[in-house]
Amino acid sequence: MARGVAGVLRRAYSSRVRVLLSTRNLHSFRETESRSLCNSDFDVPTNRFCSCNRVRIQLPWNDYRFGCFEIGKVRTFSSTVDNNGENDDVEESAGSESDDYDEEGVINELGDVDESLLNDSVVAKTDEIGSEAARALNARYNDPVELYRELRESEVRSKIQRSEWDSLHEIFGYFAQSGWAANQALAIYIGKSFFPTAVSKFRDFFLEKCRIEVVQDLLRVGPTDEAVKFLFPVFVEFCIEEFPDEIKRFQSIVDTADLTKPATWFPFARAMKRKIVYHCGPTNSGKTYNALQRFMEAKNGLYCSPLRLLAMEVFDKVNALGIYCSLLTGQEKKHVPFANHVSCTVEMVSTDELYEVAVIDEIQMMADPSRGHAWTKALLGLKADEIHLCGDPSVLDIVRKMCADTGDELVEEHYERFKPLVVEAKTLLGDLKNVKSGDCVVAFSRREIFEVKMAIEKHTNHRCCVIYGALPPETRRQQANLFNDQENEYDVLVASDAVGMGLNLNIRRVVFYSLNKYNGDKIVPVAASQVKQIAGRAGRRGSRYPDGLTTTLHLEDLNYLIECLQQPFDEVTKVGLFPFFEQIELFAAQVPDMAFSKLLDHFGKHCRLDGSYFLCRHDHVKKVANMLEKVQGLSLEDRFNFCFAPVNIRNPKAMYQLYRFASTYSQDTPVNIAMGVPKSSAKNDTELLDLESRHQILSMYLWLSNQFEEKNFPFVERVEAMATNVAELLGESLSKASWKMESKEEKVKGQKKEDRGYERPASLIKLVNKRKEENLV
Ligand SMILES: Nc1ncnc2c1ncn2[C@@H]1O[C@H](COP(=O)(O)OP(=O)(O)OP(=O)(O)O)[C@@H](O)[C@H]1O
Numbered sequence: 001m002a003r004g005v006a007g008v009l010r011r012a013y014s015s016r017v018r019v020l021l022s023t024r025n026l027h028s029f030r031e032t033e034s035r036s037l038c039n040s041d042f043d044v045p046t047n048r049f050c051s052c053n054r055v056r057i058q059l060p061w062n063d064y065r066f067g068c069f070e071i072g073k074v075r076t077f078s079s080t081v082d083n084n085g086e087n088d089d090v091e092e093s094a095g096s097e098s099d100d101y102d103e104e105g106v107i108n109e110l111g112d113v114d115e116s117l118l119n120d121s122v123v124a125k126t127d128e129i130g131s132e133a134a135r136a137l138n139a140r141y142n143d144p145v146e147l148y149r150e151l152r153e154s155e156v157r158s159k160i161q162r163s164e165w166d167s168l169h170e171i172f173g174y175f176a177q178s179g180w181a182a183n184q185a186l187a188i189y190i191g192k193s194f195f196p197t198a199v200s201k202f203r204d205f206f207l208e209k210c211r212i213e214v215v216q217d218l219l220r221v222g223p224t225d226e227a228v229k230f231l232f233p234v235f236v237e238f239c240i241e242e243f244p245d246e247i248k249r250f251q252s253i254v255d256t257a258d259l260t261k262p263a264t265w266f267p268f269a270r271a272m273k274r275k276i277v278y279h280c281g282p283t284n285s286g287k288t289y290n291a292l293q294r295f296m297e298a299k300n301g302l303y304c305s306p307l308r309l310l311a312m313e314v315f316d317k318v319n320a321l322g323i324y325c326s327l328l329t330g331q332e333k334k335h336v337p338f339a340n341h342v343s344c345t346v347e348m349v350s351t352d353e354l355y356e357v358a359v360i361d362e363i364q365m366m367a368d369p370s371r372g373h374a375w376t377k378a379l380l381g382l383k384a385d386e387i388h389l390c391g392d393p394s395v396l397d398i399v400r401k402m403c404a405d406t407g408d409e410l411v412e413e414h415y416e417r418f419k420p421l422v423v424e425a426k427t428l429l430g431d432l433k434n435v436k437s438g439d440c441v442v443a444f445s446r447r448e449i450f451e452v453k454m455a456i457e458k459h460t461n462h463r464c465c466v467i468y469g470a471l472p473p474e475t476r477r478q479q480a481n482l483f484n485d486q487e488n489e490y491d492v493l494v495a496s497d498a499v500g501m502g503l504n505l506n507i508r509r510v511v512f513y514s515l516n517k518y519n520g521d522k523i524v525p526v527a528a529s530q531v532k533q534i535a536g537r538a539g540r541r542g543s544r545y546p547d548g549l550t551t552t553l554h555l556e557d558l559n560y561l562i563e564c565l566q567q568p569f570d571e572v573t574k575v576g577l578f579p580f581f582e583q584i585e586l587f588a589a590q591v592p593d594m595a596f597s598k599l600l601d602h603f604g605k606h607c608r609l610d611g612s613y614f615l616c617r618h619d620h621v622k623k624v625a626n627m628l629e630k631v632q633g634l635s636l637e638d639r640f641n642f643c644f645a646p647v648n649i650r651n652p653k654a655m656y657q658l659y660r661f662a663s664t665y666s667q668d669t670p671v672n673i674a675m676g677v678p679k680s681s682a683k684n685d686t687e688l689l690d691l692e693s694r695h696q697i698l699s700m701y702l703w704l705s706n707q708f709e710e711k712n713f714p715f716v717e718r719v720e721a722m723a724t725n726v727a728e729l730l731g732e733s734l735s736k737a738s739w740k741m742e743s744k745e746e747k748v749k750g751q752k753k754e755d756r757g758y759e760r761p762a763s764l765i766k767l768v769n770k771r772k773e774e775n776l777v
């Protein structure tokens with residue numbers, strides 16, 4: 001017996017029942033009738049989706065445990081078309097699975113279908129005569145299996161007139177264009193690209209074998225939905241017999257791109273009875289502190305950090321308290337002898353080790369469009385008796401759902417800020433001269449950071465430390481220590497959002513220089529959640545300034561800041577997922593010879609996800625994959641690893657080095673670094689950029705050395721020493737930095753413009769608000 005939906009459909013069609021699959025039906029049906037269905041006729045489906053009404057639905061949904069899938073309704077296929085539609089008896093289900101569905105995947109399979117033909121309840125195009133003819137047709141040939149068998153066995157070729165021939169072609173043309181048929185065909189794994197071919201082969205078969213009486217009966221129905229519905233069951237029989245390989249291939253593609261039920265990917269974690277403790281609250285409320293207390297008490301533990309810098313902070317703190325703790329990031333492995341505790345970046349989490357206590361910090365990052373999958377994997381896969389999650393309330397609901405899926409016990413601990421964050425309404429009145437000791441001025445581009453630093457140092461007596469993303473964590477840490485330390489002149493910090501997560505600094509007041517950010521595509525207002533995170537760096541408990549203040553440089557940005565701080569946390573409905581290499585490998589086997597970047601795209605299009613998950617963005621990986629396409633001789637796994645190397649894709653030098661590393665590796669030659677370290681610190685911005693870039697390349701080498709065998713990346717020690725050296729030079733350079741930033745224009749033209757003094761870009765928030773007001777008027 002055929003298994004799965006294909007089998008069900010086949011039987012359903014064969015026995016002249018109509019299977020209606022629609023989300024609306026499903027929604028109401030799920031609650032009431034699915035159980036009885038599952039116990040009676042239906043197998044656990046093996047395929048993943050089926051749809052109609054241009055509503056994508058996914059089978060078997062979340063009801064695997066009942067061993068059933070939710071199929072709309074099974075009705076006797078009557079010759080009268082039910083124009084009221086089977087959907088009328090159920091309520092519209094807003095926000096059903098179909099709304100969340102990965103549209104692209106299935107639409108691509110459906111192709112450009114005629115929207116007007118997508119109605120499940122067929123709009124009767126036919127007139128009375130047509131309906132009468134359809135009824136007669138269905139009554140006469142009420143067993144499609146038999147009709148198919150008859151066609152198969154027939155050796156007589158009917159004499160068909162030219163005009164009849166043309167009309168038949170019209171009917172089959174209508175069939176090929178039918179969205180309903182294309183959708184239904186998915187259930188037997190006839191994909192979009194193959195559907196027209198299948199119909200055309202079916203047409204040829206039909207024309208060659210069909211008795212003239214059937215032809216004439218069909219011609220009376222004409223190119224209508226009725227004809228399509230009549231032909232479809234016969235088409236199913238034909239496809240199943242004629243195209244087993246195509247069906248199998250498409251089925252394998254769909255099955256191997258299955259990312260549903262991620263909780264089941266970790267059977268060992270599922271076999272455990274884990275206790276999840278959610279430390280839920282705003283910034284500076286002691287979440288991480290309390291989780292770390294449990295971590296340190298445990299006989300062994302794992303701390304998962306969102307940042308290398310924070311992993312280092314915990315590594316230092318825990319060791320300083322006398323608990324041996326190792327450090328593990330993509331770039332460094334510091335094994336402390338006798339250590340049973342590990343502080344790592346979340347991407348480095350191993351789901352093989354067994355821990356008494358694991359801490360996953362900043363759990364709301366599960367919803368991050370690019371990196372979210374690492375947190376999701378840690379939560380679902382960690383083998384720990386106790387897992388402490390620290391984060392804001394935005395993912396609380398979804399964590400509850402995930403725990404219900406995994407069967408873990410969830411304990412919620414809610415926190416309040418130690419002291420309220422106070423907004424200073426006065427602002428800095430647009431003048432950086434109003435900066436005070438203990439201020440952290442936040443800007444969102446490297447360029448702005450330096451402009452602010454230079455302006456403050458020129459117009460006041462303050463000295464500034466800087467922290468931004470392109471700096472190595474060692475240098476960021478050195479700058480943070482310099483700022484935290486009272487015994488020096490560095491009393492102001494200028495930082496990007498790199499300062500936002502979890503860090504504990506001696507900040508009295510966070511001043512937003514601007515609240516706009518380049519998102520890789522355009523300049524947009526900074527998201528409220530991020531504003532809260534950054535502002536929350538002020539007034540940390542135990543720091544020199546336990547009372548936190550925040551404000552903006554300009555009065556015009558203040559309202560936006562207040563708005564952000566007052567906004568409740570968004571409720572996250574989906575968290576990130578990304579396939580493991582093994583899943584990509586299985587998928588790749590279904591589409592041999594496909595370029596890796598295309599393969600990822602293809603996976604994205606075909607993958608199936610449950611409603612609570614999204615596939616993380618991988619544009620960055622695709623760009624690297626495209627560049628490495630020319631490198632021959634890399635296995636799929638090697639390519640996968642190279643593509644995930646931490647590289648700034650906008651840095652041509654770093655991209656070139658990655659290309660060189662991959663090429664050398666592909667020739668099975670030891671990869672060297674072929675790069676020197678400057679002798680002295682940077683004297684201008686270009687030299688500083690060069691140092692940053694060198695460190696990124698060294699860091700990439702170290703990351704790769706952890707992915708590949710030592711024989712391929714043998715110069716780790718030398719590279720580590722070089723990286724330390726460059727990080728120190730960067731620190732020195734930042735302390736001395738007093739040069740004027742060149743504008744991009746000047747860099748391009750190689751000419752200096754007259755000093756126009758300090759000018760801040762216009763407030764985007766202000767512009768947006770103005771436009772809003774204008775629209776309202
Ligand atoms: N019970 C406590 N005793 C002493 N110090 C504490 C206590 N709780 C928290 N702290 C200190 O308060 C500061 C903020 O705490 P913590 O880092 O745990 O906040 P958080 O809620 O995790 O903030 P964020 O959301 O910014 O990560 C830290 O320096 C921490 O050491």
Ligand SMILES: [Mg+2]
Nearest residue numbers: 287288390502
């Ligand atoms: Mg924290």
